[in-house]
Amino acid sequence: MTGILYFSSTGNSLQIAKSVQARFDGNIVYIPNYDSDGSELEKIFIVTPIYSYGLPTPVFDLLPRLNKDKEIIVIQNYGGMIGGADSLFYEYALQFGLNVKGIYTVKMPENYTLFLVPPKFYTKSILRSSDKRIEKILDMIEKGEYILPKAKSKKKATYLKNKSNWHLIGKRFSVNGSCVKCLKCVNICPSANIALENGEIVFKDKCIACLGCYHRCPQKAIVYLDKKSKYRYVNPNVKESEIGKDF
Ligand SMILES: Cc1cc2nc3c(=O)[nH]c(=O)nc-3n(C[C@H](O)[C@H](O)[C@H](O)COP(=O)(O)O)c2cc1C
Ligand code: SF4
Ligand code: SF4
Incomplete structure (x- = not known):
């Protein structure tokens, strides 16, 4: 196979x-x-x-x-x-x-x-x-x-320098008031960098900068620094829920 x-x-x-x-x-x-x-x-x-x-x-x-x-x-x-x-x-x-x-x-x-x-x-x-x-x-x-x-x-x-700084991206994320605590970000993060702690979504220091949480949060509730951009991208030729699955 x-x-x-x-x-x-x-x-x-x-x-x-x-x-x-x-x-x-x-x-x-x-x-x-x-x-x-x-x-x-x-x-x-x-x-x-x-x-x-x-x-x-x-x-x-x-x-x-x-x-x-x-x-x-x-x-x-x-x-x-x-x-x-x-x-x-x-x-x-x-x-x-x-x-x-x-x-x-x-x-x-x-x-x-x-x-x-x-x-x-x-x-x-x-x-x-x-x-x-x-x-x-x-x-x-x-x-x-x-x-x-x-x-x-x-x-x-x-490349190696940027890679060594990717964990900082997660530290610059925060969640705004639109978050409904659906935990999707927690479940899709490939590096277990997001958790629900004391009722709040928190980002740890293992981010690998994939931006999956940022783009795929259904509420667009994850923001980078203080930027208010609402633009998010998911490839329209696949189902968003299929990303990360095996077939
Ligand atoms: C952390 C990061 C770094 C990236 N670096 C580059 C890059 O060096 N050159 C480039 O052309 N695109 C870069 N991209 C864009 C992605 O390679 C591109 O959008 C890719 O198609 C995303 O694939 P995916 O949808 O399967 O995740 C970068 C994306 C991320 C998240
Ligand atoms: S995916 Fe978005 S709405 Fe769901 S818990 Fe994460 S930040 Fe909140
Ligand atoms: S989903 Fe990607 S960008 Fe978001 S915290 Fe996890 S590793 Fe970082």
Whole structure:
């Protein structure tokens, strides 16, 4: 069985994982739920967003333990700038002796929107063009046209510095009066960083900056610093409740 391992906080990577499944079959598995090393799988796809020119923490943590004999194909997606994240992924893969056959990138709508609001028409047009790009990538994989980047990223230091500061994002979140204590944020946080304590939602110091809670709170009650933006993003091609599930 093919394993389609994905990480996603706002659904873009899940949409891609579903396209991979439609083409190649296999099981879709949310990486934070996956504690194996891939030995039970015939082939592995990793579908992941790019974070700070690199990898989200759950993907970064997965790589060292993956089985070195399994063929791995990687599809990264990003909102604006790859910044050598494909090279960085490959560099880590080689460091851990992984058998990575191909790494592909696709632009999807931006979800790092704490400071900006992308225009609606732009998001729609990105989604249209990404559909074509995803199919093209799958065609290439089907034909065995594997692509690999050079194995050196110029932005590794920036990535590692940003990664070490991601916990601060959670510390800058707060919950406003619209919160109905539904506990959805507590349940979806991939790093168990949110809790209900003394009747209040609190953020601890293990945030990995996925922004899932921020975008997916049904009340838009999670605010960043004192910003009042009501813009939130969830990929319209997946059901919000499916993000983080296995299929
Ligand atoms: C913490 C964080 C860092 C990000 N860094 C980048 C980046 O370096 N370059 C980029 O183009 N997009 C960046 N993004 C945007 C996401 O890669 C992009 O929106 C992705 O499609 C989200 O996938 P998802 O919906 O599966 O979570 C970042 C998003 C987050 C939350
Ligand atoms: S998801 Fe939103 S409404 Fe629900 S508990 Fe969290 S902050 Fe409150
Ligand atoms: S606190 Fe929010 S942004 Fe931080 S890891 Fe949890 S869900 Fe993601």
